[in-house]
Amino acid sequence: MESIGTLAGGIAHDFNSILSAIIGFAELARDEAPKGSEQEENLAEVFAAGNRAKDLVKQILAFARKSDETMTPVRFGNVIEDVLKLLRPSTPSTIEVVSEINCNSPVMGNSSQLHQVVLNLCTNAIHSMHEKGGTLQLTLHDVILKDKPVRLDNTQITDHYIELKITDNGPGIDAAVVENIFEPYFTTKAVGEGAGMGLAMVKGIIETYGGDVSVISTARETIFTVHLPVAATRVSNTYNEQTIAKGGTERLLVVDDEAALARMTARMLEGLGYRVTVQTNSLEALEVFKGSPDQFDLVITDMTMPSLTGDGLATQMRLIRPGIPVIICTGYSRTMDEAEALELGINALAYKPVSKVDFAKTIRDVLESA
Numbered sequence: 001m002e003s004i005g006t007l008a009g010g011i012a013h014d015f016n017s018i019l020s021a022i023i024g025f026a027e028l029a030r031d032e033a034p035k036g037s038e039q040e041e042n043l044a045e046v047f048a049a050g051n052r053a054k055d056l057v058k059q060i061l062a063f064a065r066k067s068d069e070t071m072t073p074v075r076f077g078n079v080i081e082d083v084l085k086l087l088r089p090s091t092p093s094t095i096e097v098v099s100e101i102n103c104n105s106p107v108m109g110n111s112s113q114l115h116q117v118v119l120n121l122c123t124n125a126i127h128s129m130h131e132k133g134g135t136l137q138l139t140l141h142d143v144i145l146k147d148k149p150v151r152l153d154n155t156q157i158t159d160h161y162i163e164l165k166i167t168d169n170g171p172g173i174d175a176a177v178v179e180n181i182f183e184p185y186f187t188t189k190a191v192g193e194g195a196g197m198g199l200a201m202v203k204g205i206i207e208t209y210g211g212d213v214s215v216i217s218t219a220r221e222t223i224f225t226v227h228l229p230v231a232a233t234r235v236s237n238t239y240n241e242q243t244i245a246k247g248g249t250e251r252l253l254v255v256d257d258e259a260a261l262a263r264m265t266a267r268m269l270e271g272l273g274y275r276v277t278v279q280t281n282s283l284e285a286l287e288v289f290k291g292s293p294d295q296f297d298l299v300i301t302d303m304t305m306p307s308l309t310g311d312g313l314a315t316q317m318r319l320i321r322p323g324i325p326v327i328i329c330t331g332y333s334r335t336m337d338e339a340e341a342l343e344l345g346i347n348a349l350a351y352k353p354v355s356k357v358d359f360a361k362t363i364r365d366v367l368e369s370a
């Protein structure tokens with residue numbers, strides 16, 4: 001993914017060469033213009049404006065370089081541990097720091113930006129307790145936010161988030177201003193103590209990553225809650241080999257118009273113990289299903305098929321047997337919007353090529369939650 005920083009940097013570079021040409025030719029034309037003429041004066045203005053623009057570009061370039069925004073999967077628990085280590089020496093002894101990290105999930109982001117998020121929330125919390133002391137409490141765990149599926153990239157969406165809660169027992173945020181605290185330059189601190197940019201930056205970063213931040217504050221405690229989508233990490237092959245695919249004995253209907261692929265899937269699933277029926281024509285598959293809808297526990301269907309596509313098939317089957325679990329397999333070329341799939345009530349989307357371990361897990365998850 002291209003970050004804003006690199007993007008700005010790239011544009012600034014291009015712009016710089018264009019400006020060099022403008023400045024160069026303006027200078028040339030100015031020198032050739034009759035001395036003291038209006039033409040010479042106008043070209044001198046172009047030359048000067050060009051130089052001012054060049055200074056601005058230089059600033060943008062410096063900024064882009066500084067804000068290295070490389071995105072990588074980052075274990076959020078590690079970020080918290082690092083920040084707490086950093087804060088420990090400067091935290092007054094009247095403030096107890098308690099952390100409860102119950103998740104190992106990675107989020108997609110820039111680690112220094114993620115550090116800044118946690119650091120800012122913690123310094124605010126510590127600041128609020130600097131007079132009376134108290135407890136700074138951080139908890140981190142995994143949550144599923146069913147109503148918040150977020151697109152991770154072009155191929156995947158997730159409702160799996162990490163949830164960070166930062167709690168302090170400071171005097172809280174005045175109800176009259178709680179709406180404003182995320183605004184840039186909003187601060188209740190003395191001049192020189194706070195610039196009011198902390199929470200604005202926190203919100204900006206979190207929202208860029210598809211998450212959200214919210215606050216609940218009373219006179220006894222203040223809780224900031226951060227949600228960030230868990231990164232979809234592809235399991236490496238070596239890891240796959242070490243992981244045991246869990247099977248079952250349920251009855252599966254596999255529908256794929258590519259006969260070879262359908263056979264391969266069937267063999268793989270039979271190897272896991274399932275009883276598999278294969279159909280290579282979606283209309284026929286629907287007929288088979290209509291004949292005895294209760295003979296299957298799960299339908300696994302390809303998306304792109306002639307006559308009746310996977311989502312259409314799923315909809316038809318659902319009319320016959322509303323609760324039938326359906327997994328749709330789809331290639332990377334998008335033919336279906338994932339949000340749409342969720343709306344249709346598709347239990348899971350599997351992306352081709354599906355690895356045995358991942359597929360086995362998806363199937364178990366769907367069967368067990370059905």
Ligand SMILES: Nc1ncnc2c1ncn2[C@@H]1O[C@H](COP(=O)(O)OP(=O)(O)O)[C@@H](O)[C@H]1O
Pocket residue numbers: 120124125126128168170171172173181182186187188189193194195196197198199200222
């Ligand atoms: N944990 C907290 N307890 C009480 N007030 C808070 C807390 N966190 C933020 N605030 C309020 O939000 C304001 C804005 O915070 P922030 O954007 O970080 O800027 P700054 O810390 O520079 O004031 C703070 O001035 C303070 O009034």
Ligand SMILES: [Mg+2]
Pocket residue numbers: 120123124194198199
């Ligand atoms: Mg702050």
